[in-house]
Amino acid sequence: MATHGARGRSGGRPTLEEVAARAGVGRGTVSRVINGSPRVSDATRAAVEAAVAELGYVPNTAARALAANRTDAIALVVPEPETRFFAEPYFSDMLKGVGSALSDTEMQLLLIFAGSDRERARLAQYLAAHRVDGVLLVSVHADDPLPDLLAQLEIPAVISGPRSSAETLPSVDSDNYGGARQAVEHLLSRGRSRVAHITGRLDVYGAQRRVDGYREAMSDAGLGVDEGLIEAGDFTEEGGHRAMAALLERHPDIDAVFAASDVTASGARRALREAGRRIPEDVALVGYDDSAIARHMEPPLTSVRQPIEEMGRRMTDLLLTEVADRRPLASRGLERRQMVLATELVSRSSS
Amino acid sequence: MATHGARGRSGGRPTLEEVAARAGVGRGTVSRVINGSPRVSDATRAAVEAAVAELGYVPNTAARALAANRTDAIALVVPEPETRFFAEPYFSDMLKGVGSALSDTEMQLLLIFAGSDRERARLAQYLAAHRVDGVLLVSVHADDPLPDLLAQLEIPAVISGPRSSAETLPSVDSDNYGGARQAVEHLLSRGRSRVAHITGRLDVYGAQRRVDGYREAMSDAGLGVDEGLIEAGDFTEEGGHRAMAALLERHPDIDAVFAASDVTASGARRALREAGRRIPEDVALVGYDDSAIARHMEPPLTSVRQPIEEMGRRMTDLLLTEVADRRPLASRGLERRQMVLATELVSRSSS
DNA sequence: AGGTAGTGTGGGAGCGCTCCCACCAGTGAT
DNA sequence: ATCACTGGTGGGAGCGCTCCCACACTACCT
Numbered sequence: 092m093a094t095h096g097a098r099g100r101s102g103g104r105p106t107l108e109e110v111a112a113r114a115g116v117g118r119g120t121v122s123r124v125i126n127g128s129p130r131v132s133d134a135t136r137a138a139v140e141a142a143v144a145e146l147g148y149v150p151n152t153a154a155r156a157l158a159a160n161r162t163d164a165i166a167l168v169v170p171e172p173e174t175r176f177f178a179e180p181y182f183s184d185m186l187k188g189v190g191s192a193l194s195d196t197e198m199q200l201l202l203i204f205a206g207s208d209r210e211r212a213r214l215a216q217y218l219a220a221h222r223v224d225g226v227l228l229v230s231v232h233a234d235d236p237l238p239d240l241l242a243q244l245e246i247p248a249v250i251s252g253p254r255s256s257a258e259t260l261p262s263v264d265s266d267n268y269g270g271a272r273q274a275v276e277h278l279l280s281r282g283r284s285r286v287a288h289i290t291g292r293l294d295v296y297g298a299q300r301r302v303d304g305y306r307e308a309m310s311d312a313g314l315g316v317d318e319g320l321i322e323a324g325d326f327t328e329e330g331g332h333r334a335m336a337a338l339l340e341r342h343p344d345i346d347a348v349f350a351a352s353d354v355t356a357s358g359a360r361r362a363l364r365e366a367g368r369r370i371p372e373d374v375a376l377v378g379y380d381d382s383a384i385a386r387h388m389e390p391p392l393t394s395v396r397q398p399i400e401e402m403g404r405r406m407t408d409l410l411l412t413e414v415a416d417r418r419p420l421a422s423r424g425l426e427r428r429q430m431v432l433a434t435e436l437v438s439r440s441s442s
Numbered sequence: 443m444a445t446h447g448a449r450g451r452s453g454g455r456p457t458l459e460e461v462a463a464r465a466g467v468g469r470g471t472v473s474r475v476i477n478g479s480p481r482v483s484d485a486t487r488a489a490v491e492a493a494v495a496e497l498g499y500v501p502n503t504a505a506r507a508l509a510a511n512r513t514d515a516i517a518l519v520v521p522e523p524e525t526r527f528f529a530e531p532y533f534s535d536m537l538k539g540v541g542s543a544l545s546d547t548e549m550q551l552l553l554i555f556a557g558s559d560r561e562r563a564r565l566a567q568y569l570a571a572h573r574v575d576g577v578l579l580v581s582v583h584a585d586d587p588l589p590d591l592l593a594q595l596e597i598p599a600v601i602s603g604p605r606s607s608a609e610t611l612p613s614v615d616s617d618n619y620g621g622a623r624q625a626v627e628h629l630l631s632r633g634r635s636r637v638a639h640i641t642g643r644l645d646v647y648g649a650q651r652r653v654d655g656y657r658e659a660m661s662d663a664g665l666g667v668d669e670g671l672i673e674a675g676d677f678t679e680e681g682g683h684r685a686m687a688a689l690l691e692r693h694p695d696i697d698a699v700f701a702a703s704d705v706t707a708s709g710a711r712r713a714l715r716e717a718g719r720r721i722p723e724d725v726a727l728v729g730y731d732d733s734a735i736a737r738h739m740e741p742p743l744t745s746v747r748q749p750i751e752e753m754g755r756r757m758t759d760l761l762l763t764e765v766a767d768r769r770p771l772a773s774r775g776l777e778r779r780q781m782v783l784a785t786e787l788v789s790r791s792s793s
Numbered sequence: 794a795g796g797t798a799g800t801g802t803g804g805g806a807g808c809g810c811t812c813c814c815a816c817c818a819g820t821g822a823t
Numbered sequence: 824a825t826c827a828c829t830g831g832t833g834g835g836a837g838c839g840c841t842c843c844c845a846c847a848c849t850a851c852c853t
Contacts, residue, residue, distance in 0.1 A: 104572070106839055107840065108839080108840095116803085117802060117803035118839095119841085119842085122840075122841065123801095123802090126841085130800070135802085149567070151838085151839050152507075153513070153840090154508050154808090154838070156504035156507075157502070157505050157507075157508050157807095157809065158808055158842080159840075159842085160808075173541065177528065177534040202553050220501065221455070222503055222550075458809065462833095467832080467833080468833035468834060469809095469833075469834065470812085471832060473810075473811065473812090481830065481832090482831075483830085483831065486832085501810080502808085502809050503810095504809080505808070506809080506811075508839065508840080509809075509838055510838090511811095
């Protein structure tokens with residue numbers, strides 16, 4: 092507060108103007124050099140670079156942001172409480188990917204949690220102030236108002252996992268359909284034929300796609316689709332337990348289960364144990380996510396791995412293009428930028 | 443890039459000027475209302491607030507930063523690779539504390555990892571550009587150049603755990619000395635008397651303080667200090683194992699061990715098992731940190747808990763004062779702002 | 794010779810705010 | 824009545840950049 096007058100004059104940070112004077116060129120030229128414009132002669136560029144080095148010039152971000160109407164920052168918005176963020180390896184892998192895509196960029200990453208209503212209100216305010224050039228959205232539920240808010244504010248965004256087949260936002264997702272097929276085909280190749288599926292929350296698009304994958308793999312194998320072998324879960328342990336119990340009741344002769352998540356598989360395992368079934372001897376089990384749970388389960392769980400770090404990287408690349416390409420609304424959204432990454436089956440002793 | 447001309451004019455975000463016009467007051471008055479200055483009459487304030495609401499005015503951060511020479515952001519700098527950040531609950535607790543202290547503030551938090559040389563270079567550049575008003579430094583090693591860089595750039599900083607007794611930066615620490623005393627006194631109260639200590643890395647000030655606490659607790663209990671009961675560790679599992687083995691060799695009659703960290707205790711436990719000692723029957727064991735390791739050890743480990751979340755909160759409060767108080771250099775650093783928080787012994791079955 | 798592109802460059806204008814000085818009442822002391 | 828003050832207010836100046844227009848100056852056509 093008190094430093095306003097004293098600021099900058101003596102000993103403060105050098106400005107563009109001072110660099111220009113030192114190099115014997117105009118302000119515009121220095122700006123061009125700093126921003127890597129090609130329209131500068133080599134000699135001039137060298138002179139400016141020398142002046143920059145001598146003066147230890149560092150551009151003032153605030154001034155740049157004001158003049159250019161951009162912030163050089165993007166946000167990774169996590170609509171979850173911090174606790175979950177730290178608990179699930181999903182997020183740390185994602186963060187790693189984002190970080191690596193950003194590492195040779197001037198772009199800064201902001202990590203924003205929006206788990207509570209209060210945090211969400213803060214976030215809305217934050218976005219309204221246009222404090223970031225773009226947003227990375229992970230783990231978004233189908234009814235989340237955030238994507239609409241972003242669209243309304245005209246802030247570029249990329250979503251990890253489309254909300255539906257009609258998703259309008261650019262997105263990066265893993266191949267849920269293909270992953271499910273891999274899982275089922277794996278079970279069939281092990282000689283199983285009575286393969287059940289415990290789904291995820293069906294308001295999550297990815298969960299639906301997994302069901303599609305299950306259905307088609309069964310049908311392509313000539314086994315037909317017995318709807319009685321499909322039971323709805325909700326990605327939780329409890330849901331998996333309940334679903335498995337229901338399935339066993341209906342079809343005591345089940346010899347394999349594909350669960351829509353590792354946590355679900357863990358619940359299914361408990362129900363199987365309670366029913367006296369051995370894994371994998373009596374019933375083979377496959378999960379999804381290849382999380383720590385899969386590795387530590389007894390027996391270790393075969394699971395479908397998603398390339399999460401890679402997804403983070405791709406999302407970031409997409410967003411950066413999106414931010415750079417900002418163009419008149421008319422030409423936006425015409426070409427949909429959506430990306431699907433392959434999954435990989437990690438085979439362990441549960442199948 | 444191409445939007446410069448079109449920006450703002452039609453349909454863009456409202457500016458201070460527009461709010462002023464709407465409310466029928468001057469620019470200065472609106473600024474005063476926005477910034478909560480008391481020098482505004484109630485009537486005027488109400489009028490301005492109405493105009494702000496009608497127009498949906500949100501201040502432009504970049505303009506404010508440029509004019510006021512501040513950023514309204516602070517950084518939490520973690521001089522570790524991201525992997526460790528996610529692996530250790532220390533950081534997530536710290537983050538939670540910082541977040542809570544910031545939650546009713548306009549201040550924004552930036553999370554910056556500076557594990558690799560490359561990241562450190564980026565950070566230096568970042569700080570040189572004064573993109574944050576202050577820095578929170580956690581887990582800093584004694585020879586880290588970062589604090590000096592910050593001092594040179596005149597960026598307010600708070601450190602978690604002073605680097606020495608002569609630490610010049612404001613700091614928040616837990617009471618390492620007192621925590622060590624608690625641990626030792628607990629062991630003595632359980633009837634043990636041949637209490638050994640495995641230290642942490644002695645170039646970490648906190649580790650030294652723990653040794654001090656051990657020494658004085660022993661000496662105050664009238665047991666004297668046998669230097670042979672002190673063995674240097676380095677906070678690692680391997681170090682704990684080696685140190686414990688050495689101690690047993692020297693003093694086979696040891697009946698209790700205070701280890702400078704839970705990880706160290708875990709190594710010590712292994713050495714004790716290998717030597718056929720039972721815990722706690724033959725040798726009682728106490729660790730430090732009360733981490734997940736302590737809870738999951740077999741047997742569960744008695745450990746000294748540091749109030750990490752609280753430390754994060756206090757650090758943040760300190761930094762905010764520091765940032766707000768920015769004043770002529772002369773009066774700085776005269777009063778040292780250093781804070782020590784009490785620890786708590788969590789008793790489990792290892793002792 | 795005169796035109797017509799293209800390069801490279803300087804500097805004005807303006808981004809939206811904060812700070813501060815000037816000013817205008819009103820109030821109470823002289 | 825005159826002179827401080829004081830609470831309240833308007834608006835100029837300026838923060839350090841980017842954008843863009845204008846102006847050289849060259850080189851290559853007709």
